Amino acid sequence: MLGDSKDRYGALSKTLHWLMAVLIGWQLLKFGDRIADGEHWVGQTLVPWHISIGSLLLVFIAARLLWAVSQRQHRPEQDPEIAVLVKAGHGLLYAGMLLMPLSGMMVMLGGGHGINAFGLQLVSEGEEIVLASALGSVHSPLAWALTVLIIGHIGMALIHHFIKRDDTLTRML
Ligand code: HEM
Numbered sequence: 001m002l003g004d005s006k007d008r009y010g011a012l013s014k015t016l017h018w019l020m021a022v023l024i025g026w027q028l029l030k031f032g033d034r035i036a037d038g039e040h041w042v043g044q045t046l047v048p049w050h051i052s053i054g055s056l057l058l059v060f061i062a063a064r065l066l067w068a069v070s071q072r073q074h075r076p077e078q079d080p081e082i083a084v085l086v087k088a089g090h091g092l093l094y095a096g097m098l099l100m101p102l103s104g105m106m107v108m109l110g111g112g113h114g115i116n117a118f119g120l121q122l123v124s125e126g127e128e129i130v131l132a133s134a135l136g137s138v139h140s141p142l143a144w145a146l147t148v149l150i151i152g153h154i155g156m157a158l159i160h161h162f163i164k165r166d167d168t169l170t171r172m173l
C-alpha cells in the first residue's frame with residue numbers, strides 16, 4: 001500500500017526513508033575530505049557528487065515534508081510515555097534534512113561559485129555574497145549535529161528491535 005496506516009509505514013514513506021538514508025550517508029562521506037585532503041578512493045569517487053546529491057536531497061525533503069503532513073493522521077502510533085520525545089527527535093531529523101542542503105547552497109552562493117547539479121547550471125557563478133557566506137557557516141556544525149542525531153536514531157531503532165523486541169523497526173522495513 002502506498003499510504004501509511006496505524007500498523008505500518010506505506011511504500012512511499014519507506015522508499016523516501018531508505019533512499020534518503022543512503023543518500024545522506026553518502027553526503028556525510030564529505031567528512032572524508034579531512035583525511036589526507038580527500039586524496040583517497042572515497043574522496044575521488046563518491047565525494048565529488050556532493051553538490052549534485054545534496055541538491056537532489058532538497059527536492060526529496062520537500063516532497064517528504066508534504067507527504068508527512070498528508071499522512072500525519074494515519075501514521076503508526078508511538079508509545080504514549082515517550083511520544084513527545086520521539087516526535088521531537090523526528091522533528092529535529094527533518095530540520096537537519098532541510099537545513100543541510102539549504103546551508104550548503106549558501107556556502108556555494110556566498111563564495112560566488114554558483115550551483116551545478118548533475119551538469120545542470122542551477123545558479124551561475126557571480127559575486128561573493130557576505131550574508132550567504134554567514135548563513136553557510138552553519139553547514140559544518142549542522143553536519144556534526146545531524147550525525148549525532150542519526151547515530152542516536154539508529155541506536156533507538158536497534159534497541160526497539162533487539163532489546164524491547166517490538167515492531168518499531170519492522171513497520172519501517
Ligand atoms: C543533506 C545534504 C547535505 C549533507 C548531509 C552535507 C554534509 C556535509 C558534510 C558532512 C560536510 C563536511 C563538513 C566538515 O568537514 O566540517 C560538508 C561540506 C560541504 N558541503 Fe555539504 N552537505 C549537504 C548538502 C550540500 C549542498 C546541497 C551543497 C551545495 C549546493 C553542499 C556544499 C558543501 C560545501 C561547499 C562543503 C565544504 C565547505 C564547508 O565545509 O563548509 N552541501 N557537507
Ligand code: HEM
Nearest residue numbers: 017020021024025068076090093094150154157168169172
Ligand atoms: C540518514 C539517516 C536517517 C534519517 C535522516 C532518518 C529519519 C527518520 C525520520 C524523520 C523518521 C520518522 C518517519 C518519517 O517521517 O519518515 C524515521 C523513522 C524511522 N527510522 Fe529512520 N532515519 C535514518 C536512518 C535510519 C536507519 C539506518 C534506521 C535503522 C537502523 C532507521 C530506522 C527507523 C525506524 C525503525 C523508523 C520508524 C520509527 C517509528 O515509527 O517510531 N532510520 N527515520
